[in-house]
Amino acid sequence: MKRRSHFERKRARAGYVFILPWVIGFLLFFLIPLVNSFYYTFNTVRLSGNGFTLTWVGFDNYAHLLFADAEYPQLLGTAVGNMLLEVAIITLFSLLVAVLLNQKFHGRTFYRAVFFLPIIMTSGVVYTLVQSVMNGGTSIGNDQNAFMFQSTGLKEIMLQGNVPQDIIDIVTGVVDKIFALLSKSGVQILLFLSGLQKLPASGYEACKIEGASSWDIFWKITIPLISPIIFLNIVYTIIDSFTAYGTTEAGNTMMGAIQNMGFGKVMNLSYSATMAWIYFVVIIIFLGIAYGILGRRVSKIQG
Amino acid sequence: MEKIKSYFSADNRQKAKESAQHFVRVHKPQHILFIIFRHALLIGLCFVILYPVFYMISNAFKPALEYYDPSVIWIPKELTLDNFWVVMQLVDLGKVALDTFLVAIIPALISTVSCMLVAYGLARFNFRGRGLVFALVVLTIIVPQQTLTASMYLQYRFFDPLGIISLINMISGAGIEINLIGTPLVTMLPAIFAMGLRAGLYIFIYRQFFLSLPKELEEAASIDGCNAYSTFLRIVVPTTKNIVLTVVLLSVVWNWNDYYTPSMFLGSKMETISMSLAQFQERLKNINNLGLGMTIDTAQTQVQAICLLSIIPLVILYILLQKNFSESIESSGLTGM
Numbered sequence: 184m185k186r187r188s189h190f191e192r193k194r195a196r197a198g199y200v201f202i203l204p205w206v207i208g209f210l211l212f213f214l215i216p217l218v219n220s221f222y223y224t225f226n227t228v229r230l231s232g233n234g235f236t237l238t239w240v241g242f243d244n245y246a247h248l249l250f251a252d253a254e255y256p257q258l259l260g261t262a263v264g265n266m267l268l269e270v271a272i273i274t275l276f277s278l279l280v281a282v283l284l285n286q287k288f289h290g291r292t293f294y295r296a297v298f299f300l301p302i303i304m305t306s307g308v309v310y311t312l313v314q315s316v317m318n319g320g321t322s323i324g325n326d327q328n329a330f331m332f333q334s335t336g337l338k339e340i341m342l343q344g345n346v347p348q349d350i351i352d353i354v355t356g357v358v359d360k361i362f363a364l365l366s367k368s369g370v371q372i373l374l375f376l377s378g379l380q381k382l383p384a385s386g387y388e389a390c391k392i393e394g395a396s397s398w399d400i401f402w403k404i405t406i407p408l409i410s411p412i413i414f415l416n417i418v419y420t421i422i423d424s425f426t427a428y429g430t431t432e433a434g435n436t437m438m439g440a441i442q443n444m445g446f447g448k449v450m451n452l453s454y455s456a457t458m459a460w461i462y463f464v465v466i467i468i469f470l471g472i473a474y475g476i477l478g479r480r481v482s483k484i485q486g
Numbered sequence: 487m488e489k490i491k492s493y494f495s496a497d498n499r500q501k502a503k504e505s506a507q508h509f510v511r512v513h514k515p516q517h518i519l520f521i522i523f524r525h526a527l528l529i530g531l532c533f534v535i536l537y538p539v540f541y542m543i544s545n546a547f548k549p550a551l552e553y554y555d556p557s558v559i560w561i562p563k564e565l566t567l568d569n570f571w572v573v574m575q576l577v578d579l580g581k582v583a584l585d586t587f588l589v590a591i592i593p594a595l596i597s598t599v600s601c602m603l604v605a606y607g608l609a610r611f612n613f614r615g616r617g618l619v620f621a622l623v624v625l626t627i628i629v630p631q632q633t634l635t636a637s638m639y640l641q642y643r644f645f646d647p648l649g650i651i652s653l654i655n656m657i658s659g660a661g662i663e664i665n666l667i668g669t670p671l672v673t674m675l676p677a678i679f680a681m682g683l684r685a686g687l688y689i690f691i692y693r694q695f696f697l698s699l700p701k702e703l704e705e706a707a708s709i710d711g712c713n714a715y716s717t718f719l720r721i722v723v724p725t726t727k728n729i730v731l732t733v734v735l736l737s738v739v740w741n742w743n744d745y746y747t748p749s750m751f752l753g754s755k756m757e758t759i760s761m762s763l764a765q766f767q768e769r770l771k772n773i774n775n776l777g778l779g780m781t782i783d784t785a786q787t788q789v790q791a792i793c794l795l796s797i798i799p800l801v802i803l804y805i806l807l808q809k810n811f812s813e814s815i816e817s818s819g820l821t822g823m
Binding site for chain 1: 521524525528531532536538539603606608612616619623629630631633634635636637640685689713714718739743750796797800801808812815816
């Protein structure tokens with residue numbers, strides 16, 4: 184092996200200095216907790232006065248959740264189904280919006296500003312409240328919280344306008360879905376737009392001179408050139424869909440279930456950790472599939 | 487006045503007419519249809535996005551009793567601040583502001599700095615294990631927080647980094663026990679070590695930016711005798727304004743809205759704005775039970791008032807940083823292309 188020059192070794196040392204904080208953080212706040220939580224999945228964790236005790240149970244936690252638990256496999260299925268649907272719809276929708284926003288026309292600064300607003304508004308508790316406004320409070324079926332979401336918003340306005348009930352249901356349903364879609368596509372639109380901005384204008388002019396139609400240019404030039412972003416967005420959407428977490432009302436999602444198991448009434452930390460680990464493995468599998476199908480093609484196009 | 491006159495002058499009118507004719511000549515009918523379609527679609531989508539904001543504003547200033555008044559749709563008959571008054575009685579806004587500042591804002595700002603250092607190290611220096619470190623950064627994005635929560639909780643409850651505290655206890659015989667639960671350190675410590683909320687994503691964004699930056703400037707500085715650290719401070723940092731402000735925006739917003747980490751690790755000792763929002767319904771209900779003259783129906787206007795309070799700072803921040811945000815999308819390598 185070639186010996187590194189003095190300069191190179193000095194540079195390498197500076198590199199280590201820059202990433203040193205991350206290495207400490209990675210050990211303390213990621214690797215150790217990750218290994219611990221993996222260890223908990225083979226144990227029963229009991230909290231006691233000043234500490235906690237572990238009892239080794241082998242694969243019992245896994246066996247229980249996968250074969251004896253009524254809800255867990257179902258939750259996994261729902262999460263995967265949602266993810267597949269979201270990846271398909273969000274990728275197409277955000278690409279469409281980004282292409283529209285990338286064109287030159289009056290008011291596009293305003294439109295862009297509005298389209299990134301969901302990133303701000305809908306990443307927390309407000310989202311649950313906002314969404315319930317959008318669909319007139321039907322999404323939260325929990326009686327306990329119902330009074331909070333009694334707003335009928337859009338529905339009320341249409342009722343006052345004597346709009347037939349069927350149409351109201353359709354319109355509120357669609358608007359609700361569009362809102363959910365918009366609120367989940369903020370980052371993806373941003374990434375696509377950023378990628379589209381980078382495409383060289385000269386190439387497009389050349390195509391136009393050669394007589395290519397806009398349709399051809401889109402499919403044969405734009406799509407291949409932004410395929411790395413498509414891949415990035417699909418990966419982001421897979422992760423986002425799997426790890427999306429609303430509020431305490433999100434008990435019907437995997438994230439909520441994991442939290443309730445560990446920190447709700449049951450307080451079973453080992454089941455909670457096991458649920459999270461199985462889920463994590465499923466996420467890794469799907470990311471692997473996405474990489475297997477798309478990642479290679481993307482790197483081929485990139486050369 | 488002169489300006490207006492000249493604006494309506496015959497000359498200008500002629501120009502406007504010509505440009506309109508030009509527009510029709512250049513654009514084919516299907517193109518004009520497409521322009522109309524584009525605006526209709528975008529306006530429709532903007533409406534869906536802005537609707538909840540209008541709804542929030544409209545209701546926050548509406549007298550509670552008007553909420554079910556069918557003659558009031560958007561504009562209240564009289565504006566009132568009563569809803570905010572109720573919110574202020576139920577929520578200690580001063581304490582919430584301070585706690586949110588300590589638990590969310592400060593860690594968010596620390597994160598933007600610490601992640602930039604790590605990303606620069608990954609993008610610019612050749613050292614053994616660089617590829618592995620980047621792969622592990624991506625891994626931290628992929629692993630759901632919930633996988634770590636249980637052991638993180640125990641780790642904060644009996645804080646003992648690398649066994650140092652146990653060692654001290656063993657040697658001195660003292661029974662030191664550090665409990666970080668309920669202190670802002672639960673978000674500050676990870677942020678300092680570039681492991682805060684969504685830190686992996688910020689490292690990724692910064693790294694793409696640094697990779698797209700031309701190396702020549704730094705090489706020139708290096709030839710002139712700058713070492714790696716002063717090159718970073720004097721040459722690189724000044725170029726990062728837009729990308730830093732973009733990460734500040736994302737980081738502050740996501741930390742501000744984060745409910746999971748505070749609710750897990752703060753217990754009841756501190757209360758961030760996201761916790762106030764989540765607990766607000768519970769408090770309203772308690773008032774109802776006490777019979778303080780509030781009925782279930784009137785609560786919605788107060789809920790909208792606290793929602794509005796919670797997003798106003800974010801919207802102001804967004805408006806302030808919007809320009810840098812757009813510029814960094816347009817000019818820098820947010821996606822590394």
